[in-house]
Amino acid sequence: MVMKASDAFPSRYLQTSVVKGKPIVATISHVEMETVGQGADQKRKPVLYLDGQKPMVLNRTNFETLADAFGDSDEWAGNKVKVFTARTQYQGKSIDGLRVEPIVPKPAPKNELNDEITF
Helix, strand or coil, X not given: CCCCHHHHCCCCCCCHHHXXXXXXXXXXXXXXXXXECCHHHCEEEEEEEECCCCCEEXXXXXXXXXXXXXXXXXXXXXXEEEEEEEEEEECCEEEEEEEEEEECCCCCCCCCCCCCCCC
């Protein structure tokens, strides 16, 4: 029987293996600061909670991407994001990393025609 490491040791956080080749679109529920990692590697990091998905630990790149699109983190709830993988450098190695793409509603098109008739 073939067993993936992700099956043998499930993570409570969203992993690249879940979205590799099949990005997900989800609505942001909220963001919390949490202690992640184990032992000496424990750090406080922002964690993005998505409706219907495992939470995602945010790195600086993803946090700043969301902040640029949606403002302060307390304003993120209800906004949609696409989560996908992208090659990135980590500790000198090229790996798949999680990335977020804010889905910002397009402004309503301005009506170029002026139907107003003045007499």
